[in-house]
Amino acid sequence: MDPHLLRTFVAVARLASFSAAARELGYTQSAVSQHIAALEADLRAELLTRRPVAPTHAGARLLEHAGPLLLRLDAARADVLRLAAAPPGRVTLAASPLAVGPGLLAALPATGVTLRVMPPDRVPAALAAGDCDLGLVDGLAAPSDPLRLPDVAPLKITGVGEEALALLLPAGHPFARRAAVRLDDLADARWLDAPDAGLPLTPAHGSARTALRYEGTDLHALCALATAGHGLVLLPRRVAEAAASAGSGAGAAVPLDAPRLVHRTELLAPGNPSGAAAALAARLTAGSPYDHRTEQ
Amino acid sequence: MDPHLLRTFVAVARLASFSAAARELGYTQSAVSQHIAALEADLRAELLTRRPVAPTHAGARLLEHAGPLLLRLDAARADVLRLAAAPPGRVTLAASPLAVGPGLLAALPATGVTLRVMPPDRVPAALAAGDCDLGLVDGLAAPSDPLRLPDVAPLKITGVGEEALALLLPAGHPFARRAAVRLDDLADARWLDAPDAGLPLTPAHGSARTALRYEGTDLHALCALATAGHGLVLLPRRVAEAAASAGSGAGAAVPLDAPRLVHRTELLAPGNPSGAAAALAARLTAGSPYDHRTEQ
DNA sequence: CCCGGTTACGCTTGTCGTAAAGATT
DNA sequence: AATCTTTACGACAAGCGTAACCGGG
Numbered sequence: 001m002d003p004h005l006l007r008t009f010v011a012v013a014r015l016a017s018f019s020a021a022a023r024e025l026g027y028t029q030s031a032v033s034q035h036i037a038a039l040e041a042d043l044r045a046e047l048l049t050r051r052p053v054a055p056t057h058a059g060a061r062l063l064e065h066a067g068p069l070l071l072r073l074d075a076a077r078a079d080v081l082r083l084a085a086a087p088p089g090r091v092t093l094a095a096s097p098l099a100v101g102p103g104l105l106a107a108l109p110a111t112g113v114t115l116r117v118m119p120p121d122r123v124p125a126a127l128a129a130g131d132c133d134l135g136l137v138d139g140l141a142a143p144s145d146p147l148r149l150p151d152v153a154p155l156k157i158t159g160v161g162e163e164a165l166a167l168l169l170p171a172g173h174p175f176a177r178r179a180a181v182r183l184d185d186l187a188d189a190r191w192l193d194a195p196d197a198g199l200p201l202t203p204a205h206g207s208a209r210t211a212l213r214y215e216g217t218d219l220h221a222l223c224a225l226a227t228a229g230h231g232l233v234l235l236p237r238r239v240a241e242a243a244a245s246a247g248s249g250a251g252a253a254v255p256l257d258a259p260r261l262v263h264r265t266e267l268l269a270p271g272n273p274s275g276a277a278a279a280l281a282a283r284l285t286a287g288s289p290y291d292h293r294t295e296q
Numbered sequence: 297m298d299p300h301l302l303r304t305f306v307a308v309a310r311l312a313s314f315s316a317a318a319r320e321l322g323y324t325q326s327a328v329s330q331h332i333a334a335l336e337a338d339l340r341a342e343l344l345t346r347r348p349v350a351p352t353h354a355g356a357r358l359l360e361h362a363g364p365l366l367l368r369l370d371a372a373r374a375d376v377l378r379l380a381a382a383p384p385g386r387v388t389l390a391a392s393p394l395a396v397g398p399g400l401l402a403a404l405p406a407t408g409v410t411l412r413v414m415p416p417d418r419v420p421a422a423l424a425a426g427d428c429d430l431g432l433v434d435g436l437a438a439p440s441d442p443l444r445l446p447d448v449a450p451l452k453i454t455g456v457g458e459e460a461l462a463l464l465l466p467a468g469h470p471f472a473r474r475a476a477v478r479l480d481d482l483a484d485a486r487w488l489d490a491p492d493a494g495l496p497l498t499p500a501h502g503s504a505r506t507a508l509r510y511e512g513t514d515l516h517a518l519c520a521l522a523t524a525g526h527g528l529v530l531l532p533r534r535v536a537e538a539a540a541s542a543g544s545g546a547g548a549a550v551p552l553d554a555p556r557l558v559h560r561t562e563l564l565a566p567g568n569p570s571g572a573a574a575a576l577a578a579r580l581t582a583g584s585p586y587d588h589r590t591e592q
Numbered sequence: 593c594c595c596g597g598t599t600a601c602g603c604t605t606g607t608c609g610t611a612a613a614g615a616t617t
Numbered sequence: 618a619a620t621c622t623t624t625a626c627g628a629c630a631a632g633c634g635t636a637a638c639c640g641g642g
Contacts (some may be wrong), residue, residue, distance in 0.1 A: 001373055003299065018597060031633055033598060038632095043373070047378040048598060051641065058379045061567060067374035072368065076361035077297055077339070083354045084341040142438070151447055153361045160528045271357055314622060327608055329623060333609095345624060347616055 003073055006066045008035040009047065013063055016053045041250050043236040068152065071128055074226060076152035078130025083272045091276045095229040096120035096198040097217045098236060099265050100137035103161055107283040112276060117217050119196040121150075127268055128152040133277040135268035136160070137285070138198055140234075141261050154271055166240035167254040170229040176252035183258050192231035194222050199233055219243075227251030236263040297338060299369055302362045302451040304331040305343065309359055312349045314400050364448065367424050371449035374426025380566050387572045388428040392416035392494040392514045395432035399457055413513050415492040417446075421563055424448040426539060429573040431564035432456070432580070434494055436530075439558050446568060450567055454581050457561040461538035461552040466525040472548035479554050488527035490518050495529055515539075523547030532559040 011021035012032060022032040039062075039220040040047050047059035055063055092114040095104065100117060109114075116132060123135040135155075139147045146157060167181055175181050193201050199222070212230045214222055223243035225249045226233045235243070239255035269281050307317035308328060318328040335358075336343050343355035347430060353361055388410040391400065395414060404411075411430060419431040436442040463477055471477050488499050490510040495518070508526045510518055519539035521531045523546045531539070536549035565577050 001299070001369060003297070019595090026633055027598070030599085030635080034632075037598085043380065043603090045376060058376050061379060062372060062376050064567065065368065065375060067445075068450075069365075069368050069372060071360065072365050074299060076358060076365060079361060080339045080341060080354050080358050084339065141443075145438075151364075193519075249460045253537075261382060273361065315620090322611055325622070326610080326624090332609075333623085347620095348620095 001039070003070060004036045004244060005039045005042075007061075008032055008060075009039055010070070011018050012036060012048065012053065012271060013055050013059065018053065033218055068150070071125055071152050074130075075128030078128065079153060079270050079272065081268065082130055082133075082274065090114060091134065091274075091278055091280050092116060093134045093136065094118055094123045094132040094190065094285050095136035096123055096138050097219050098138040098198045098239065098263070101161070101239070101265070103131065103265075104136065106282065109280065109283075113280065114138045119217060121195075124150055124152045124155070124268065127155065127270060131268075133274065133279055134284075136265060137268060138236075138263060138265045139200055140165075140261055141264045142260050145264075147264055148268055149266075149268075156269045156273075157234045158267045158269070158281075159264060160267045160284055162237040162262045165234050165241065165258065165261060166237040166253045167256055168187060168223060168226045168233050168240040168253055169250055170227050170241055171250055171252045173229070173252065175254055178254055180255045180257040183256070183261075186232070187208065190231045192225060192233045194233070197222050199235075223251070266273070299309075299366060300329045301338075301534045302358075303333045303366060304328055304357075305335055306359060306362050306366070306483055308332060308344065308349065309351050309355065314349065320440040327432065350490070364446070367421055367448050369414075371424030371425075374424065375449060375566050375568060378429075378570065379424055381403065383582055385572055387409060387430065387570075387576050388412060389430045389432065389576065390414055390419045390422045390428040391432035392434050393515050394434040394494045394535065394559070396545050397457070397532070397535070397561070399502045399561070400432065400580065405576065405579075409576065415513065416489075418493045419444055420451070420564065422568060423451065428568065430577055430580075431565075432561060433563045433564060434532075434559060436461075436498055436557055437560045439557050443560055445564075446560075452565045452569075455560060456563045456566070456581055458558045459532040459534065460556060461554065461559055462533040463552055464522045464529050464536040464539055464547055466523050467546055467548045468530060469525070469548065471550055474550055476551045479552070479557075482511045482528070488518065488522060488529045490529070493518050495531075497550060499579045519547070538562055543573060 008025060008027070011024055015021050015024065018032045018036070019029045022029045025032070030062065036048060043058070043062070045058040046056050046063060048055055089112050091112060094116045096101055097117055097118060100115070110192060116126070118126065120137045120139060122246050124130050125138045127135045137147065137149065143162060146159065149157070167175065170175055175185070190214055191201055192199065192214055194217050196217050197219060212225065214225060219239070222233060225231065227243070234256065237253070237255060244251040244253040267281060267284050273281055304317060304321060305322070307320055308314055311317050311320065314332070318325045318407060321328070323545040329509065332344060339418060341354040341357070342352050343358060355514055355559045383566070385408050390412045393413055396411070405474040408427065412422070414422065416433045416435060419433045422428050423431045433443065433445065434525045437443050439458060442455065445453070465472055471481070486497065487497055488510060489509055492511050492513050493515060508521065515535070518529060521527065523539070528553065533549070533551060563577060563580050565573070569577055
C-alpha cells in the first residue's frame, strides 16, 4: 500500500479515467494501470470497474481511508520541513470567515502577515499541507467545549473566544421584536445553509428545511440575504447586531436563548510554530479582546 | 516518506538502536542505516542523534505523526481485506473492562463470539489493525455527547448506554454516609489511577494527587483496593453498588451529583461489518437493556 | 474503427546484503 | 579494543515508458 499507489487510485476514482489520472500525475496510462493492478493484487479485491471507471464496493471503502491518510502524510512532511526551513518573517494565517473578528484584527501586527480566508473545514487541511502557519476556525459548541475537528495532525488547539449567539432576520419578521428566541421556537424555521462561510446546517438546527444554499465566504452577502428574508442565520451576537444595524434598519438581531450553545473560535497551531508564528499565536490567545469572555 | 522508512524510523527510535531495529524488522543494520539516511535526506533534517541514538527535535515531531499514520495505514489495509475475506461465522469483540456489563452479556449469542478485554485506548487500534470485528469502549462524557476517541479510521460509532456515576469508597469513609457527593467536595481527594481498567485520571478529577496506580484490567481487584481505602474510584452507579454490597459491607457507593457527567459506552464498528458482526452490533445497539437510559 | 485499458518487454533506478571503513566510548 | 553506525559496491527486483494487444461502443 504505497502512498503513490493510493494517490493514483484516488486520482483515477475522482477523474473516472485512467488516462486523465495519468495526465494529471505525469505518468503514462500504462503506469497508472500497473498502479491499480498492484493495489488490487495487494488487497486481493477489485477496486474499480473499468468502462465505465467507477469504484467498486471495496474501492469506495478504500477511498474513505485514502483521503485522510494522504492528508496526514502531507501534514507530517510539511510539519517536519517547516521545522528545518529557515523561519521567514512572514506568517500566513488561514481563518474561517467568522473567525475574522475584532480580536484577530487587534492582534495583527502592522506587517508580515498574510491572511487567507477559507471555509472552516479546509483550514485544518491547509495547516496540514503547510500552506499556512496558523489557523483560526469557528463553530458551534457547548461552552468551554472544544470544537470537533478532524485530527489531521497533532495540532495545538487553543480556544481564543466564545460568544453568545443571535439570530439575524428581517425587521418585519414575527420574531424580530422578541427579546430572545429559544431553539424550540425554531423547530421548523427555514435556515440559510452556508457551509463555506462556516454556517452549515448543524444538529442544533433540528430537522430544518433549507431555505437557500449560499456558497461563498462573504458574510456581508449572507447577512444581506438574511435581512432580505431568504432565511435565518445563526451568528455570533456582535456580528448579528452589527449586521442588523448596518443594513439601515432592514434587519434585526434577536439573542438566542440557548445557554448550552455558543459560538467558539479556536486557534490551531502546528507543534512547531516558527518565531513569527509563535508571536502571533501568543497575541491571539492572550492579547485578544475576545479572550476573557469564556463564560455565557 | 515511504511507510517502510517510517516504520523503520519508529522502530529505531523506540529501541534506541539501529541494530536492534534491524533484528526486529528482519533487515540488516546497513539497510536500517540507509532507511534513516533516506528519510533524513528527504526531509532535509537530522532526525536521530547517533550514539546515543535518540530523536532530535525534528525526529520527535515526526514520531508524533508516524504513529497515527501507520495505524491508519494498517486500518485501511485491514478494512479492505476484511471486505474480501470470506465472512467467518466467528466474531471477535474487543471491549474495555467497564464496557462489559449486563447489556453486553444479554446481547451475546450462545456461540461464535470471542470477547477480548483490553484497555480502552487500545480498542480503536485493535479494530484498526483488524484484530477484532467490533469494539466497545467506555468513558466519561457529558450526557449524549460522544466520547472523544482518536480517529484511526472511518468508524461507525454508536452510543449503547449511559449511566450515572457513583463513588466507591470504604464503609468508614467520611463521605460514606452521604446521600451524594459533588465534584467540588472531591477537589483534593486521593484517586486510584487505573488507566488499563478504563479509569485514568481525567480533568474531572481536578488536579488530584494519585493515591495508587493500578495496572491491569481486573475490576474486582480495583474495587477491592477502593473499599480497602487505597483511594477513590469513580464507577458507573450499578457497578459501584454491586461492588459495595459484594465486599461484605466493606465498601460503600455514593452517587455522584454531577448532572453534566455520565459514564458512556459506545460501540465501534468498521464501515463493513460482516454478517455475524453486523448481527451482534444490532443486538448491542437495540436489544441492550442499557439502551433507553440515555438521559440522567 | 477508434478510444481506452491491459500486457509484454527493455531499461533505469532503487533497495538490499556483504564487507570494509570510521567513529565513539 | 569492542561495539555500533556508515560507506562502498555488486546483485537483484521494482517501476516506468514504449509499443503491441485487446475489448467494447
